[in-house]
Amino acid sequence: MHELSIALSMIDRIEEEAIRHRGKVRSAQVKIGILSGVDCEALKFAWEIARMGTDLEETELAIEKVALLVRCSACAKTYSPEIQALFCPDCITPVQDILGGKELELVALEIVG
Amino acid sequence: MTTQPRMVEVRARILKENDVLARRLRERFQRAGVRVISFVSSPGSGKTTFLEKLMSRMAGRHRIAALVGDLATENDAARLARTCTQVRQITTGTICHLDAKMVAGALDGWQLDDLDFLFIENVGNLVCPSSYDLGEQMRVVLLSATEGEDKPLKYPTIFNTSDVALITKIDMADAAEFDRETARRNILSVRPGMRILEVSAKTGAGMQETEDFLESVCVSDT
Numbered sequence: 001m002h003e004l005s006i007a008l009s010m011i012d013r014i015e016e017e018a019i020r021h022r023g024k025v026r027s028a029q030v031k032i033g034i035l036s037g038v039d040c041e042a043l044k045f046a047w048e049i050a051r052m053g054t055d056l057e058e059t060e061l062a063i064e065k066v067a068l069l070v071r072c073s074a075c076a077k078t079y080s081p082e083i084q085a086l087f088c089p090d091c092i093t094p095v096q097d098i099l100g101g102k103e104l105e106l107v108a109l110e111i112v113g
Numbered sequence: 114m115t116t117q118p119r120m121v122e123v124r125a126r127i128l129k130e131n132d133v134l135a136r137r138l139r140e141r142f143q144r145a146g147v148r149v150i151s152f153v154s155s156p157g158s159g160k161t162t163f164l165e166k167l168m169s170r171m172a173g174r175h176r177i178a179a180l181v182g183d184l185a186t187e188n189d190a191a192r193l194a195r196t197c198t199q200v201r202q203i204t205t206g207t208i209c210h211l212d213a214k215m216v217a218g219a220l221d222g223w224q225l226d227d228l229d230f231l232f233i234e235n236v237g238n239l240v241c242p243s244s245y246d247l248g249e250q251m252r253v254v255l256l257s258a259t260e261g262e263d264k265p266l267k268y269p270t271i272f273n274t275s276d277v278a279l280i281t282k283i284d285m286a287d288a289a290e291f292d293r294e295t296a297r298r299n300i301l302s303v304r305p306g307m308r309i310l311e312v313s314a315k316t317g318a319g320m321q322e323t324e325d326f327l328e329s330v331c332v333s334d335t
Contacts, residue, residue, distance in 0.1 A: 002210050002241035010127050021121050030127065037243035037270045083269040086305050094305030104127045104244065112118045 003042040006104070007050035013106045014056060023111035027060040033068075033103035035083060040065055064107070069100035131245055134213035138248025145225035148330050149233065151247055153271055154255035155264070156237030159281040159314060161189045163255065164232055166314040168196035170324055175229040180219050182211040182236040189234065199223065210241035213248055230327075239268040251330055257282040258291040262299055269303040277308045279323065284313040 010030065018025050032038050040063050047061050067080045074093040081087070086095035126132055142149045152160050161181070168177055178199035181189040190202035201219050203211060216233065225231075233249060235242045254275035256264050259282055265272045272278065278300050286293060293311070300307055310326060312319035 002244060005208065006127060006244065009130065013125050013127055013129065017121070017123050026118055035270055035273060037240065037274070083273070083303060084266045085302055094301070096305070106123050106125045106127055108120055108122050110118050110120055113116060
């Protein structure tokens with residue numbers, strides 16, 4: 001359950017940005033890739049605990065789960081495979097380049113004041 | 114002063130702090146010419162036994178140090194210390210993974226220039242270590258023959274973020290009815306093209322090949 005560590009890092013990042021933008025953070029948007037190693041439900045749970053006693057107690061967290069996105073190196077098809085089947089559905093070429101799905105990113109903040 | 118809410122785009126890595134520190138560590142390792150290899154696996158898959166044997170074999174020819182992560186006890190460091198001079202235990206308390214800060218802290222006072230290899234044994238856990246870059250050049254994931262062939266399918270992220278898979282306790286394969294081909298297929302379906310090595314620290318089978326492979330890792334590899 002390293003989601004608590006992730007939530008604490010998230011709070012650091014958000015607080016850093018709140019100071020920079022001189023305001024209160026009403027909501028925060030994060031992107032969590034399916035291949036990031038982070039479980040979204042566990043992260044939501046950890047967030048509730050981690051933000052206690054911080055300036056983010058009222059901040060809403062919006063998590064966007066990002067599926068895998070790859071481009072086939074042989075036929076150039078772009079597709080979203082299951083993690084357990086990393087090959088092109090058309091030409092069965094194994095996945096080489098992963099374009100999306102590893103995100104662990106703070107995307108945007110809604111700031112008041 | 115406005116009270117209207119406004120959207121600001123941030124686009125920052127949540128683990129930015131760890132990533133920055135890991136990048137600095139990687140640069141430091143490269144400058145010092147030390148090859149840094151980390152090992153991840155579930156608890157009990159044989160990381161320490163493998164490293165004990167590996168380090169004993171390599172100690173005559175290379176200058177080696179090791180960092181060992183565990184939630185508690187210094188037992189593993191004591192075991193590895195028998196094989197080389199520099200071993201440090203990182204006890205993480207309740208934290209289920211190592212991070213770049215723990216690694217940087219544990220290196221304090223060590224002369225990296227004097228080392229050829231640094232091995233980092235992560236906390237036994239197939240989930241949490243996958244998100245944390247430690248600045249290593251290579252991450253090796255261990256899967257023991259007694260754990261079953263479907264571990265890669267159950268824990269795809271750790272296999273996908275590793276560079277090499279090492280099947281340990283291969284001497285137990287028959288007794289555990291471990292199907293090597295299925296295991297290989299499962300590993301390759303979550304990490305196409307992955308280099309797979311088989312080893313038994315107990316009988317020594319595959320140790321030479323593994324050692325040769327790790328010795329061939331270049332400092333400039335990432």
